[in-house]
Amino acid sequence: MLSAESSNMFMQDPMRFYRAKRDSARRRVGDKYTILGFISSGTYGRVYQARSKEEDGQIHAIKKFKPDKEGDVVTYTGISQSAIREIALNREISHENVVALKEVLLEDKSIYMVFEYAEHDFLQVIHHHSQTLRSNISTSVLKSLTYQLLNGLLYLHNAHIIHRDLKPANILITHQGVVKIGDLGLARLTQEPLQPLFAGDKVVVTIWYRAPELLLGAKHYNKAVDIWAVGCVVAELASLRPIFKGEEAKLDSKKNVPFQKDQLLKIFEVLGTPNEHDWEGLKNMPEYQNMKRMDTYNTQLHKWCMSRQSLATAQGFDFLNQLFKYDPDQRLSAKEALQHQWFQETPKPTANAFHGLPQHQIPPNRRITQDDAPSMMPLPAVAATSQLQTTAASQLQAAQAQAQLSGKGSAGSFGSVGGAGHTRKKARLG
Amino acid sequence: MATDFWASSHYKRWNIDRATVKLARSQDLQYVDDPEYLDFLSIFFANLIGKLGKKLGLRQRVIATAIVFFRRFYVKNSYCETDPFVVIAACCYVAAKAEESPIHIKNVVTEARLIFSSEEIGVKTFPSDNHKLAEMEFYLVADLDCDLVVFHPYRTLMSLCGKEGQITIREAEAGEMGTGIDDGPRYWGTGEGKLELQEGAVQLAWFIINDTYRSDLCLLYPPHLIAIAALYLTVVLHATTHNQLHGPPSSQGSQSQTHSSKIAPRRSSRPTNSSLKRHTQQDIVTFLAGLNVNMSLIATIAQEIISMYTLWERYKEDPSDTSARNTFSASQFPSTSNTLPSAPVSGRAGMMRSGSVFSGGTATSSAGTPSTGEDLSGSQHRLGQLPQLVKPAVMTPLFLTQVLLRMREAKMVDMGMVVGGMRPMAYDKRLERAQAAG
Structure with missing residues (x-):
C-alpha cells in the first residue's frame, strides 16, 4: 500500500503529474x-x-x-x-x-x-489622408475598401456571427490591399442563443457607430447593427471624420444604461428625426418617450452626400441612404449591399484596394515601438520564478x-485606444 | 463557418473513430480492476456534470457542451493521471462561457464542493481555491485545442420535427432552443418538410438525446445522425406514435413481440421497415428514408444507445433523474420487465418530468437488487486490504469513486512513487486478468 504521506500528497494535488507533462x-x-x-x-x-x-x-x-x-x-x-x-x-x-x-x-x-x-487599417488610411495628404480618399479606393468590408461581413453574417464592434480601427488592410475584419472580442453567434443578446452585454458597439435601435434601448437586435456601423465607416472614409460624433453619456453608479441623447441628436441632424411611418417599431422602443422630447430635424443626407466627392452620385447617395435606414428590417443586408448599383458604377472595386495608387498615397507602415516591448513578453524559456x-x-x-x-504610440488598430487626438470610446460590460 | 457543421472544428477535428477512443483508455485499462468499470465511470461522470450543471442553473445544451468537453479532454488524458472532479467543474465553467451564459467561478467552486463531498460521492478533496479551478480551465482550453463551438443533436431534432422556436417542451426544458432570432439552414439532406410528431414523442426523443451523452457517441458520430437515431428509437418506443404506425392498437402480447424483434441486435432496420407499412397521417418511414442519411449507420447508433441503457440499468444513483431510460427498462426489454418484479417506486414516478407518455416508468434496477447498497458500504471499509474491490451487482457513485482512487494509487505505485510498497512495481491489470483467465 501507499504510505500515508505520498497518498496524502496525491490526494492534495492529483493533477501534479498532468501539469508537469503538459508544461514540458x-x-x-x-x-x-x-x-x-x-x-x-x-x-x-x-x-x-x-x-x-x-x-x-x-x-x-x-x-x-x-x-x-x-x-x-x-x-x-x-x-x-x-x-x-x-x-x-x-x-x-x-x-x-x-x-x-x-x-x-x-x-x-x-x-x-x-x-x-495586416500592415494598415481604416483609421490609419483616414488619418493619412486627413493629416498628411490633406485630400480625399479616392472613390476607387473607398469603393474597394467598402466592397471587401461587406464581403467579409457577409461571411460572418452567413455564419450567424454579429461583429458588434465594427469601426475604422478594427478593420485592417494588408500590404496587398486586402481588407481584413478584425477583433471578434465582442462578436456573438446569434443562432439559437440561450439568452437574448442584450442579456450578455449591456452596451455594444462604440458609440459613434452604434445603431439607432441600440441607442433607443432595443432588447432585440440583429445583424443590421453591423450594417449601420458599415454606413458610418463608409461616411467616415468619404469625409475623413466620424459622421455622427456624439458624446457618450456615462453609465450611472448602478450601471444602468443612460439615454444617449447627444449621439441620437448627431444622427437626427443628418438623417432627420425618425417617425413611425419610416419605422413601425419605433414606438415600441424603450427610449421612445425620451426621444419624443428632442427637437425634430429634417434629413440632410442628400446634401451631405453631394458635398463628398466619392458619394456625390445618385447611386452613392442611395447606397448610404439604404445603409442608414432607421428600421433595421429595411436596412440593406450585407448581400444586398454588395449587389447595390453603386458598385457597378465606374470606378469599380478592385481586389487590391490600393490598385494603381502612387506609393505616397499608400499609408505608411504600421508604427512599431520598441521601448516597452521586451518587458511585456514572457521571459526566456528558463524557469521563471x-x-x-x-x-x-x-x-x-x-x-x-x-x-x-x-497616446500616439499606437496606430489604433486591433480595437485599441485611438490615435491622433480622437478618443475612441468603447464600453464593455458583463 | 460557425453554423456549417462540415466546416466546423467539431467535424474536422473532433469527430473521431472508435480506435482512437479505445486508445485513449489504454492506460486506464492497465490500472482498473475490471474494464467494465470504465464504462460505468463514463456514465457516472456524465451524470455528475448534469447534476452540477443543473445546480448552477445551466441549460441542457450547456450541460451537453460541458460533457463533450469532458470527453474530448479524456481523449488525450487518462482518468488515473488526472482528477476528473476538477476537470468536471472546469468543463461546466468553460461550457457556460462558450455557450454565452457565464457563471461566476466562485459559484462553480461552491456547488462542486457541495456535490462532490456529499455522502453519495464522498470526494472531499475538491480545492476551495478559485485559482485552482481557473488554472484547470487554462489547461482544459489548451487540451481542447481552443475548439469551443460544439454542435448538438437538439438542433436537428427541432429542425426535423419542431416548429422552430415555438416548440413547447413544457415541463422540462422549455426555452431550451433559445429565442430563435436566427434560424440556420439544415446542413444536410433536403431540408424539406417536418416530421409531425406528438409533443410527448418529441420530448422522449429529447430525453434520449440527453442520455446519449452518457456514452462516447458524441465523439463518434455527427450530431444529426444521433438525433435521427433518437427519433428512430422514439418512433419505436413511444406508445401512441408507435400505434399510429400500426393502425389500431393491437393486443398487448403482439406489441411486446414486435418490440423485441425490432430492438434485437443486427436486425434493426429490416423488420422495422416491413412492419411500418401501415400508417395513418404521415408516412414516418418515408420521411426518415427521405432524410438521405446512411440508415445502417443510424441502426448502429440506435444499437449503441440501447447498449448504453442496458449498462445503465446496473448503475444506481438518485431516483430523480429525468432520463428516458425508464421507458427503455419498463416497456422495451421484455426480459427485464418479466424477470424483475415490477415495483414502481412512487417517489420516482412522481418526480419524472416526462409526464404520462411514459407508461409505467419504474425503477427496475433498484427493484431488482435491493440489498447491494449495504453490501457495498460494508466492503468499502475493507478496501485498503482487499486485492480487488468486490464487484457489486449494481454500481453506485461511491463505489466508482473508490475504483477511481484505486486506479490512481495503482498508477502511482507503478510510477515508483512509493518505495517498498506491498505491490510489485510493475502493475498491469491486463496481465493479471490474462493470468486469471488462464
Missing part, C-alpha cells in the same frame, strides 16, 4: 516567435508584431490578453468572456476578408492569439501607464 510539452511563444515590437494596447491587453522562427519567417500580430492580477501577483482568475468568444469564433471561421487566427498559445497564465499580420513574474507584472503596469500617456 508546451510550445512557448519565445521559442516560436521573435518579438519585433509593440503595436497597440486596449482594455483586453496588448498587440505585438512578431516574426515566426519557422523558415518562412512570416510576420504576425500577437495579441496578448492582459493577465489577471491580484495586487502584483499574476494568478489564474478565469479566462474572460471576451477572450473565450474571440478564440471560439476564430477557430471556426476562415475567409479572405476576416483576419485569420494562426494559433493560440497558453503560457504563464497568459493567452496569446497569433493572427495574420515568481519573483521575476512579479517584477514583470509591475513593469507591465508602468509600461501601460506610459503607453496611455504617450
Whole structure:
C-alpha cells in the first residue's frame, strides 16, 4: 500500500503529474516567435508584431490578453468572456476578408492569439489622408475598401456571427490591399442563443457607430447593427471624420444604461428625426418617450452626400441612404449591399484596394515601438520564478501607464485606444 | 463557418473513430480492476456534470457542451493521471462561457464542493481555491485545442420535427432552443418538410438525446445522425406514435413481440421497415428514408444507445433523474420487465418530468437488487486490504469513486512513487486478468 504521506500528497494535488507533462510539452511563444515590437494596447491587453522562427519567417500580430492580477501577483482568475468568444469564433471561421487566427498559445497564465499580420487599417488610411495628404480618399479606393468590408461581413453574417464592434480601427488592410475584419472580442453567434443578446452585454458597439435601435434601448437586435456601423465607416472614409460624433453619456453608479441623447441628436441632424411611418417599431422602443422630447430635424443626407466627392452620385447617395435606414428590417443586408448599383458604377472595386495608387498615397507602415516591448513578453524559456513574474507584472503596469500617456504610440488598430487626438470610446460590460 | 457543421472544428477535428477512443483508455485499462468499470465511470461522470450543471442553473445544451468537453479532454488524458472532479467543474465553467451564459467561478467552486463531498460521492478533496479551478480551465482550453463551438443533436431534432422556436417542451426544458432570432439552414439532406410528431414523442426523443451523452457517441458520430437515431428509437418506443404506425392498437402480447424483434441486435432496420407499412397521417418511414442519411449507420447508433441503457440499468444513483431510460427498462426489454418484479417506486414516478407518455416508468434496477447498497458500504471499509474491490451487482457513485482512487494509487505505485510498497512495481491489470483467465 501507499504510505500515508505520498497518498496524502496525491490526494492534495492529483493533477501534479498532468501539469508537469503538459508544461514540458508546451510550445512557448519565445521559442516560436521573435518579438519585433509593440503595436497597440486596449482594455483586453496588448498587440505585438512578431516574426515566426519557422523558415518562412512570416510576420504576425500577437495579441496578448492582459493577465489577471491580484495586487502584483499574476494568478489564474478565469479566462474572460471576451477572450473565450474571440478564440471560439476564430477557430471556426476562415475567409479572405476576416483576419485569420494562426494559433493560440497558453503560457504563464497568459493567452496569446497569433493572427495574420495586416500592415494598415481604416483609421490609419483616414488619418493619412486627413493629416498628411490633406485630400480625399479616392472613390476607387473607398469603393474597394467598402466592397471587401461587406464581403467579409457577409461571411460572418452567413455564419450567424454579429461583429458588434465594427469601426475604422478594427478593420485592417494588408500590404496587398486586402481588407481584413478584425477583433471578434465582442462578436456573438446569434443562432439559437440561450439568452437574448442584450442579456450578455449591456452596451455594444462604440458609440459613434452604434445603431439607432441600440441607442433607443432595443432588447432585440440583429445583424443590421453591423450594417449601420458599415454606413458610418463608409461616411467616415468619404469625409475623413466620424459622421455622427456624439458624446457618450456615462453609465450611472448602478450601471444602468443612460439615454444617449447627444449621439441620437448627431444622427437626427443628418438623417432627420425618425417617425413611425419610416419605422413601425419605433414606438415600441424603450427610449421612445425620451426621444419624443428632442427637437425634430429634417434629413440632410442628400446634401451631405453631394458635398463628398466619392458619394456625390445618385447611386452613392442611395447606397448610404439604404445603409442608414432607421428600421433595421429595411436596412440593406450585407448581400444586398454588395449587389447595390453603386458598385457597378465606374470606378469599380478592385481586389487590391490600393490598385494603381502612387506609393505616397499608400499609408505608411504600421508604427512599431520598441521601448516597452521586451518587458511585456514572457521571459526566456528558463524557469521563471515568481519573483521575476512579479517584477514583470509591475513593469507591465508602468509600461501601460506610459503607453496611455504617450497616446500616439499606437496606430489604433486591433480595437485599441485611438490615435491622433480622437478618443475612441468603447464600453464593455458583463 | 460557425453554423456549417462540415466546416466546423467539431467535424474536422473532433469527430473521431472508435480506435482512437479505445486508445485513449489504454492506460486506464492497465490500472482498473475490471474494464467494465470504465464504462460505468463514463456514465457516472456524465451524470455528475448534469447534476452540477443543473445546480448552477445551466441549460441542457450547456450541460451537453460541458460533457463533450469532458470527453474530448479524456481523449488525450487518462482518468488515473488526472482528477476528473476538477476537470468536471472546469468543463461546466468553460461550457457556460462558450455557450454565452457565464457563471461566476466562485459559484462553480461552491456547488462542486457541495456535490462532490456529499455522502453519495464522498470526494472531499475538491480545492476551495478559485485559482485552482481557473488554472484547470487554462489547461482544459489548451487540451481542447481552443475548439469551443460544439454542435448538438437538439438542433436537428427541432429542425426535423419542431416548429422552430415555438416548440413547447413544457415541463422540462422549455426555452431550451433559445429565442430563435436566427434560424440556420439544415446542413444536410433536403431540408424539406417536418416530421409531425406528438409533443410527448418529441420530448422522449429529447430525453434520449440527453442520455446519449452518457456514452462516447458524441465523439463518434455527427450530431444529426444521433438525433435521427433518437427519433428512430422514439418512433419505436413511444406508445401512441408507435400505434399510429400500426393502425389500431393491437393486443398487448403482439406489441411486446414486435418490440423485441425490432430492438434485437443486427436486425434493426429490416423488420422495422416491413412492419411500418401501415400508417395513418404521415408516412414516418418515408420521411426518415427521405432524410438521405446512411440508415445502417443510424441502426448502429440506435444499437449503441440501447447498449448504453442496458449498462445503465446496473448503475444506481438518485431516483430523480429525468432520463428516458425508464421507458427503455419498463416497456422495451421484455426480459427485464418479466424477470424483475415490477415495483414502481412512487417517489420516482412522481418526480419524472416526462409526464404520462411514459407508461409505467419504474425503477427496475433498484427493484431488482435491493440489498447491494449495504453490501457495498460494508466492503468499502475493507478496501485498503482487499486485492480487488468486490464487484457489486449494481454500481453506485461511491463505489466508482473508490475504483477511481484505486486506479490512481495503482498508477502511482507503478510510477515508483512509493518505495517498498506491498505491490510489485510493475502493475498491469491486463496481465493479471490474462493470468486469471488462464
